[in-house]
Amino acid sequence: MRAATPVIASFTLSLLAATAFGGPAAAETTTLRMTWYSDGNEGEVMADLLKRFHEQNKDIEIVLDQVPFKAINETLPVQLASGQGPDMARVVDMGGLSRFALDMRPFLKDPGYWETNFGPFLEWMRPAGDTKSIPGFMTQLTVTGPFVNKTLFEQAGVAMPGEKSTWEDWAKAAKQVADKVQAPFPLALDRSGHRFYALAVSQGTQVFGANGEPDVVDGGFKRAAQLVYDWHKSGVMSKELWGSVSGTAYRGANDEFKNAQVVMYLSGSWQISQFAKTVGDAFDWVAVPNPCGLGGCSSMPGGAGLVAFKTTQHPKEVARVMDYLASEPVLAEFYSRSLFVPGHLGLAKKGLDYPTASPEAAAALKVFTASAAQISPIAYRIQGYSNSRIVLNAVISRLGQAVSGETTLEDAYKRITADVAQQIAERNKK
Amino acid sequence: MSGVSSTIRPERGMATGALARLGQVAVLPVGVALRLLDPPMRWMQRMIGARRMAYVFLLPNFVFFGLFVFLPIGINVVFSVTGGTALFPSQRPYVGGDQFAYLFDCGSYLDPSSCREDHFWRGVANTAKFVVFQVTAMVLLSLVTALVLNMKIRGRGFFRAVYFFPVLLSPVVVALIWKWILQRDGLLNAAITTLGGQKILFFVDPGWAMFWAVFVSVWAHMGFYTLILLAGLQAIPADLYEAAEMDATPRWRVLLRITLPLLWPNMIVVIVLALIKGAQTFDEVFVLTGGGPGTATLMVVQYIYETAFSSQVQNFGLAAAASVVLGVVLFVLTLLQFAAARRKEV
Numbered sequence: 001m002r003a004a005t006p007v008i009a010s011f012t013l014s015l016l017a018a019t020a021f022g023g024p025a026a027a028e029t030t031t032l033r034m035t036w037y038s039d040g041n042e043g044e045v046m047a048d049l050l051k052r053f054h055e056q057n058k059d060i061e062i063v064l065d066q067v068p069f070k071a072i073n074e075t076l077p078v079q080l081a082s083g084q085g086p087d088m089a090r091v092v093d094m095g096g097l098s099r100f101a102l103d104m105r106p107f108l109k110d111p112g113y114w115e116t117n118f119g120p121f122l123e124w125m126r127p128a129g130d131t132k133s134i135p136g137f138m139t140q141l142t143v144t145g146p147f148v149n150k151t152l153f154e155q156a157g158v159a160m161p162g163e164k165s166t167w168e169d170w171a172k173a174a175k176q177v178a179d180k181v182q183a184p185f186p187l188a189l190d191r192s193g194h195r196f197y198a199l200a201v202s203q204g205t206q207v208f209g210a211n212g213e214p215d216v217v218d219g220g221f222k223r224a225a226q227l228v229y230d231w232h233k234s235g236v237m238s239k240e241l242w243g244s245v246s247g248t249a250y251r252g253a254n255d256e257f258k259n260a261q262v263v264m265y266l267s268g269s270w271q272i273s274q275f276a277k278t279v280g281d282a283f284d285w286v287a288v289p290n291p292c293g294l295g296g297c298s299s300m301p302g303g304a305g306l307v308a309f310k311t312t313q314h315p316k317e318v319a320r321v322m323d324y325l326a327s328e329p330v331l332a333e334f335y336s337r338s339l340f341v342p343g344h345l346g347l348a349k350k351g352l353d354y355p356t357a358s359p360e361a362a363a364a365l366k367v368f369t370a371s372a373a374q375i376s377p378i379a380y381r382i383q384g385y386s387n388s389r390i391v392l393n394a395v396i397s398r399l400g401q402a403v404s405g406e407t408t409l410e411d412a413y414k415r416i417t418a419d420v421a422q423q424i425a426e427r428n429k430k
Numbered sequence: 431m432s433g434v435s436s437t438i439r440p441e442r443g444m445a446t447g448a449l450a451r452l453g454q455v456a457v458l459p460v461g462v463a464l465r466l467l468d469p470p471m472r473w474m475q476r477m478i479g480a481r482r483m484a485y486v487f488l489l490p491n492f493v494f495f496g497l498f499v500f501l502p503i504g505i506n507v508v509f510s511v512t513g514g515t516a517l518f519p520s521q522r523p524y525v526g527g528d529q530f531a532y533l534f535d536c537g538s539y540l541d542p543s544s545c546r547e548d549h550f551w552r553g554v555a556n557t558a559k560f561v562v563f564q565v566t567a568m569v570l571l572s573l574v575t576a577l578v579l580n581m582k583i584r585g586r587g588f589f590r591a592v593y594f595f596p597v598l599l600s601p602v603v604v605a606l607i608w609k610w611i612l613q614r615d616g617l618l619n620a621a622i623t624t625l626g627g628q629k630i631l632f633f634v635d636p637g638w639a640m641f642w643a644v645f646v647s648v649w650a651h652m653g654f655y656t657l658i659l660l661a662g663l664q665a666i667p668a669d670l671y672e673a674a675e676m677d678a679t680p681r682w683r684v685l686l687r688i689t690l691p692l693l694w695p696n697m698i699v700v701i702v703l704a705l706i707k708g709a710q711t712f713d714e715v716f717v718l719t720g721g722g723p724g725t726a727t728l729m730v731v732q733y734i735y736e737t738a739f740s741s742q743v744q745n746f747g748l749a750a751a752a753s754v755v756l757g758v759v760l761f762v763l764t765l766l767q768f769a770a771a772r773r774k775e776v
Contacts, residue, residue: 240633249740426514
């Protein structure tokens with residue numbers, strides 16, 4: 001008993017000390033959760049920046065939950081609807097999730113800074129009819145565009161089509177190269193509605209009718225769909241992307257491109273960092289301007305935004321984190337280290353240095369930045385439309401069926417129109 | 431000989447004694463807990479009577495099933511009669527049977543393209559095709575394997591383990607392994623080209639995609655069903671076979687007249703389980719083929735998942751209605767199977 005007395009006394013004293021000193025200090029720390037997906041190294045960069053923020057702001061701790069892209073589109077909406085979502089998340093479907101977004105204006109240091117530098121992109125994050133709220137900022141502005149395996153062109157002795165060349169010119173050249181060097185994928189297009197619209201907008205699709213509602217299947221759309229369909233028939237495109245999976249499943253050709261199996265790959269600026277890292281000296285690759293069609297040479301804009309959610313219990317702290325991350329020097333570092341086209345107007349105007357970029361990556365960034373200046377208003381309108389994923393998903397699903405030979409293109413057109421109408425009606429049910 | 435035995439026995443006895451004591455120590459807390467529970471249980475029995483005590487013992491299971499099986503089924507049914515995109519049932523508008531009417535709006539049920547929700551009916555058709563081929567292959571191959579493993583062959587224990595091993599793997603792992611084998615530059619195509627053949631794009635051809643979906647599913651689950659049949663085979667009395675041998679009955683006749691009839695109860699279990707699991711197939715096929723090419727391997731459960739979660743408008747109502755339809759079909763099929771089994775037993 002005599003031996004136990006000091007142990008009990010020291011335990012009691014420790015408990016009292018912890019309550020007196022540790023208790024209040026622990027209670028002052030606010031923990032925030034940020035859900036994040038990555039295409040390249042941006043998750044590492046964000047983790048660095050958050051660590052730095054915490055060193056300067058000991059009262060706020062941020063847990064960075066790095067998840068797959070699929071979880072952002074499928075799990076996050078359910079979490080948010082159930083009120084169990086994170087405080088902030090990096091999202092792509094900004095319009096679709098706008099109903100959960102927090103208007104940070106009352107908590108931000110200088111809302112004017114946000115309006116000035118993120119103005120046009122804030123519209124993508126706002127619910128329909130809202131012209132004022134500030135829910136987040138762009139972690140990257142993306143631009144779709146083709147990557148070309150230059151080495152394969154050189155090996156085949158085929159000249160690369162120049163600027164303002166048409167899709168047909170590129171398809172023909174890519175097929176010639178693939179035939180000569182035995183590459184299985186002459187032209188690859190991500191199985192994504194967004195990528196399809198890079199082709200469709202350049203073919204002149206208007207997407208919306210006179211009443212402002214979606215009128216998806218028009219002349220430009222049909223020209224683009226016919227091209228994709230014919231390219232699959234003639235072997236310019238392999239069925240392994242658009243024809244091998246069902247529904248709205250995304251399939252990219254990153255791995256095939258990295259393995260030098262693709263001659264021309266229509267994807268976008270977010271791939272630069274990945275290709276710079278993984279292709280290395282294996283072959284020479286270049287980004288080229290978007291090919292042209294009857295509707296011009298516009299590519300599709302897109303991107304990801306870091307958005308705050310109204311279910312957060314700590315809006316002030318969230319706004320402090322967002323103010324820090326969206327500040328010019330921090331954001332410049334983020335874009336620069338991640339090799340992203342800036343989604344900050346001030347930085348875009350000044351121009352960014354990419355000291356870590358390889359010569360190929362630097363050249364590709366230049367091409368995509370130039371493409372961003374030529375994006376058509378209709379492309380911006382599709383991107384900002386809150387039901388855009390309904391349209392994009394219907395296109396992938398039905399065009400995929402036609403490509404696989406399961407239905408005809410005419411059937412696909414009818415189904416796309418019906419799917420879009422049915423899903424918008426379901427969303428509007430109250 | 432007896433001397434040898436006498437030197438070994440005491441050691442065994444010591445070991446057994448130590449183990450027994452260890453066992454007694456290990457179960458001591460259980461014994462104490464049971465003794466503590468004894469008085470309240472006796473009191474309860476006096477209060478409600480011995481017959482009602484059975485329900486008291488069943489209560490924990492009822493609570494478990496109620497919370498994790500019947501409550502979700504109930505919530506699913508509620509979702510199936512509501513519309514919109516809200517998550518909480520209280521915020522969802524009641525639409526009655528509209529979701530079911532939408533699902534069943536077809537020109538001809540045999541032609542999915544004539545249906546408004548064609549993907550659902552393509553899923554139904556694919557699942558039916560998958561179940562027919564998969565269950566048939568599963569039952570036949572499991573039966574043959576069980577018959578072989580029941581014989582006195584060399585390395586019988588090893589082979590039993592080998593056939594059971596895939597059952598222990600996660601379905602996603604199974605599908606990924608086979609995907610690596612079957613893809614354009616996979617193991618199988620490497621073998622084909624080495625032998626001078628042309629690469630086959632298995633996941634681009636609807637016939638091949640369905641074949642491999644069935645094959646991989648059978649490969650992964652056969653061990654489990656083989657084990658059930660093996661247990662059934664070992665329960666058949668040996669004297670029946672001895673009598674048949676004495677009568678010089680041909681082997682095929684022994685199989686048809688003794689083995690298969692006595693194995694029938696186990697066969698029913700295998701058929702019912704394989705049928706239910708086949709109709710619920712999702713993860714393996716989803717990872718292996720993604721439901722493609724086109725919708726050639728799109729199963730009903732994948733349709734339900736995509737309708738509820740992967741489209742921008744998360745249509746929980748329609749997905750729940752499709753789940754109810756699938757549940758009813760499975761329930762009816764199970765009842766039919768059990769009815770068939772009972773008739774056979776009579």
